[in-house]
Amino acid sequence: MKINAEEIYGLIERIRSQSPVIHNITNYVVMNNTANALLAIGASPVMAHAPEEMEEMVNIASALVINIGTLSENWIASMFKAARRAREKGIPVILDPVGAGATTYRTKTARELIAAGPPTIIRGNASEIMALCDDQSRTKGVDSAASSDRAIDIARTLSEAHRCVICVSGAVDYVADQGKMIKVENGHPMMSKVTGLGCTASALCGAFAAIEKSPVTAVVAAMAVMGIAGELAARKAAGPGSLQMHFLDWLYLLDVIDISQLLKIEG
Amino acid sequence: MKINAEEIYGLIERIRSQSPVIHNITNYVVMNNTANALLAIGASPVMAHAPEEMEEMVNIASALVINIGTLSENWIASMFKAARRAREKGIPVILDPVGAGATTYRTKTARELIAAGPPTIIRGNASEIMALCDDQSRTKGVDSAASSDRAIDIARTLSEAHRCVICVSGAVDYVADQGKMIKVENGHPMMSKVTGLGCTASALCGAFAAIEKSPVTAVVAAMAVMGIAGELAARKAAGPGSLQMHFLDWLYLLDVIDISQLLKIEG
């Protein structure tokens, strides 16, 4: 895929000027960071999960991000409701299967959400993506980075079976779309020491998909922007506390020159 | 209204010396920031929503802040319970109708809370305040800043109808109290890129109302302090990540000289 720095920056400018409403049903741990990351990039976050208001919230949104990091029966009902309405309305749906593979409850919920109607985009780490179709895979916690060829194969298969874009994120992010495979090599190891940056990545996929018709372009741009902001943040960060702060600053500050200098996409 | 920097600083000193307990029933997204802002200004935050402990929690509090940002049936029951006990006890109740106008559920809940017994103070953005009495208004998400003369008129009407203080916050904050209208012109545009600073403002209204008998004085002081801390933070901030950090530092550091130099109140 040919996407260059100017095009990615063009997408950021569209987010900044259009401020698309991104509806997030996400976990308690990352709600604050996710909302802040969406604001920093220029989007307009809504964090809402009450079944009573799902359809109405989706109605004002330009993308829906579903993250299963902290589940309960009520929230699962909301996830199905919101996804159904999003499909009817034709806005992109992003699924983040946090911790799939770690417990049956998560694996089952993620698979059922996909079965009810494939999301536009699925983003997870290797263990989570593997758990979406493989009963043998097991995650050690939710931050497992057991990246493997197996996960990439599964991403390829899932992408074709469900006609959706699958991103296996890790030190290198792999983006599978209908037989194509793009690698995004931006990012910094210290990012794994900040909670919820994976969830932030999924939310940014939502922001880019809200303003860009090609889901694969949106995902590649979102993952590159995540990684580049992380690299720039790491230059000034003494540790993960300051990394998180600088990361939000960089999402806000990113310019076409920063992206040109650092962008590493292949495939 | 005549409130000067020395008086505002005097209120901060009272918060710092008395550490009033502020009971917050607030949304998941901002709980952490809100608690940190209350601690930084010198108050003693409690974040509690279980119906089983509402009355007891209100019993140890000097103000109650109700924020409808993430609702569920249980929490709504707690909001009514806590508000009833707060009225019986005679402590100020602050309502933040987050997202009223965006969904029927939020609009209905906010209106029912007001109907059950008017809060002492209501603070919201223009769309949210309009939604409290106007079925035509519609918010685009929860961060809408569609400030308008219409919202100010409605604030005036609501203030008189319910004998409460209404604050319409935005680039300029309008505080309506029984026919009077005070403008607070402190603040910085980058504050809208940090999630939950509106919620923080409502919580600070609670802290000031806990130690100052005149609700309108408390609201004007709280909004001025928010804005001044934001302006000072923006001087050092590269983006919204560092703004949030410096903002908390400044709530903690604020001195009478800072307030004197920056205070912009009119009316």
Add this chain to the structure above:
Amino acid sequence: MKINAEEIYGLIERIRSQSPVIHNITNYVVMNNTANALLAIGASPVMAHAPEEMEEMVNIASALVINIGTLSENWIASMFKAARRAREKGIPVILDPVGAGATTYRTKTARELIAAGPPTIIRGNASEIMALCDDQSRTKGVDSAASSDRAIDIARTLSEAHRCVICVSGAVDYVADQGKMIKVENGHPMMSKVTGLGCTASALCGAFAAIEKSPVTAVVAAMAVMGIAGELAARKAAGPGSLQMHFLDWLYLLDVIDISQLLKIEG
């Protein structure tokens, strides 16, 4: 007890190399900070509370941290389930009785959790620890620092009655274990202006107990590391906003020299 800087640093190195999974059932206010602190010290946090996945989550964990800061009936059920499985499996259980004494609901829940099977470690402030066995004690909010000889006596009694380690944290932390009493004098007053650092301390007790067989050694090390990271953070911090950020950085950066220079343990 004789534990020196080298031994404490050795424990940190074990956390960093083993990345033990710490399962937290904790309150909404601090979930993000707690996860970040565990990541910064080198552990692998899981934040999960759904009854449907409690046993499976405990199965992949090396320690369980139960924090009652924001309760509901469902979560209490999960706490009992998780604690039972943790005892069966033989991993350490840490209880943080946030706000015990402030409301009947919290006091009752904390006492029932202890009665169902004593935790390995209990950490709270003076009011909270007193509430575990004394109906006369009353907390003013959840951040009360009414440290007192009474709390220390109660800690001693509880430790012997339940054969567990009790930590009464405050300006000085007291760690009671079967007749012994160790004082940790690290820390900085500004830490009380950041929400949830007590909860973070309990989570770090979990991380240290996951890799160190002696619970009292784990608690003393965790409290010393908390205090030392806080002291180092305070040197650079202008206020509580920057303190929180530097604190996370220091958990990540801590070296044996930092610990040697600052460690203050007695008894």
